[in-house]
Amino acid sequence: MPRLSVNVNKVATLRNSRGGSVPSVLEAVDVCLQAGVTSITVHPRADERHITRRDVQEIAHRLATLRGSIEFNIEGDPRPDLVDMVCAVRPDQCTLVPVLPGEITSQAGWPADTPPDSLREIIQRMQQSQVRVSLFVDPILEAVEWAAALGGDRIELYTEPFARAFEQGQGEQSLSQYALAAERAHALGLGINAGHDLDLNNLPLFRTLPHLDEVSIGHALISRALFVGLDHVVREYVDVLS
Numbered sequence: 001m002p003r004l005s006v007n008v009n010k011v012a013t014l015r016n017s018r019g020g021s022v023p024s025v026l027e028a029v030d031v032c033l034q035a036g037v038t039s040i041t042v043h044p045r046a047d048e049r050h051i052t053r054r055d056v057q058e059i060a061h062r063l064a065t066l067r068g069s070i071e072f073n074i075e076g077d078p079r080p081d082l083v084d085m086v087c088a089v090r091p092d093q094c095t096l097v098p099v100l101p102g103e104i105t106s107q108a109g110w111p112a113d114t115p116p117d118s119l120r121e122i123i124q125r126m127q128q129s130q131v132r133v134s135l136f137v138d139p140i141l142e143a144v145e146w147a148a149a150l151g152g153d154r155i156e157l158y159t160e161p162f163a164r165a166f167e168q169g170q171g172e173q174s175l176s177q178y179a180l181a182a183e184r185a186h187a188l189g190l191g192i193n194a195g196h197d198l199d200l201n202n203l204p205l206f207r208t209l210p211h212l213d214e215v216s217i218g219h220a221l222i223s224r225a226l227f228v229g230l231d232h233v234v235r236e237y238v239d240v241l242s
Contacts, residue, residue: 001241001242002207002212002213002214002215002241003038003039003071003213003214003215004037004038004039004214004215004217004234004237004238004241005037005038005039005040005041005071005073005195005214005215005216005217006032006037006039006040006041006216006217006218006221006234006237007041007042007043007075007195007216007217007218007219007221008025008028008029008032008040008041008042008051008059008218008222009042009043009050009051009218010050010218010219010222010223011023011024011025011028011222012025012042012050012051012052012055013049013050016049016050025051025055025058025059026058026059026062028230029059029062029063030062031230031231031234032230032234033066033070034231035230035231035234035235035238036234036235036238037070037234037238038069038070038071039070039071039072039073039092039214039216040059040063040070040071040072040073041073041074041075041095041216041218042055042056042059042073042074042075043074043075043076043097044056044074044076044082044085045076045099046077046079046081046082053085056074056085056089057089059072060072060089060091067092071091071092071093072089072091072092072093073091073092073093073094073095073134073216074086074089074091074093074094074095075094075095075096075097075136075216076094076095076096076097076099077096077097077098077099078096078118078119078122083122083125083126086126086129086131087125087126087129087131090129090130090131091131092131092132093131093132093133093134093154094126094131094132094133094134095133095134095135095136095156095193095216096110096119096122096123096133096134096135096136097109097110097136097156098110098111098114098136106136106158106196108138108158109135109136109137109138109140109143109157109158110135110136110137110143110146110147111143112140112142112143112145112146113146114146116146116149116150119150120150120151123150123151123152124151127151127153132153132154133152133153133154134152134153134154134155134156134191134193135147135150135152135154135155135156136155136156136158137155137156137157137158137181138157138158138161139157139158139161139162139177139178139180139181140181141180141181141184143155143181144181144184144185144188144190145184145188147185147190148185148188148189148190152190153190153191154190154191154192154193154213155181155185155190155191155192155193156193156194156195156216157178157181157182157192157193157194157195158195158196159178159194159195159196159197159198159206160196160197161174162174162175162178162197162202162206163196163197163198163199163202164197166201166202166205171202171205171206172205175205175206175208175209178194178206178209179209179210182209182210182211182212183210183211185211186210186211191211191213191214192209192211192212192213193212193213193214193215193216194206194209194212194214194215194216195215195216195217197219197220198215198217198220199217199220199221199224200220200224200236200237200240203215203217203237203240203241204240207240207241215241217237221233221234221237224236
């Protein structure tokens with residue numbers, strides 16, 4: 001069964017829009033855990049427009065006694081302050097993503113021609129801190145091979161193209177491209193994660209991806225939770241994956 005990692009960024013976005021501490025990100029984490037989630041994801045951006053450094057530290061503290069059964073995944077671009085924070089907090093996993101100036105959310109995976117040297121050093125530093133490293137990539141064989149050459153532990157496949165194809169009735173065709181990337185990653189010794197615009201409609205198909213270890217879902221899950229409740233929607237996603 002692929003692991004479900006709930007991204008709680010949008011809870012922090014709502015809190016920050018008003019200031020103060022409501023809604024509580026920690027309370028959202030607790031509800032997710034009670035509903036059966038086995039991983040929590042955060043993406044602390046440099047401008048702290050949603051998840052803050054304090055959130056990262058508080059979530060890490062909350063999950064510390066659950067290590068081994070509940071995972072903590074920190075996403076982000078490999079800027080110095082984030083790398084330092086990851087090595088200090090030591091989450092189970094860090095997902096390194098490229099960030100474009102002014103973007104609202106991630107728009108693509110790492111290009112396969114990204115210079116490897118500085119990233120390789122960052123990956124090694126995180127691994128020395130016992131942090132598993134995943135690299136956010138498009139479902140392209142060259143990008144998968146680039147990630148393996150860097151020494152990453154996993155890839156996270158960028159799934160917005162699949163979601164758009166699914167909406168057009170072309171989900172099966174799109175999934176076949178992702179399957180080729182997943183098979184290549186598996187052959188190279190990489191684990192396979194996936195995320196971006198996965199939801200209750202397209203996840204039943206995508207979960208059939210070969211060798212899928214984990215899906216990270218935030219926006220769609222939190223959006224539906226506004227109407228049916230966080231506990232309810234988390235259980236829906238857990239049921240789909242099981």
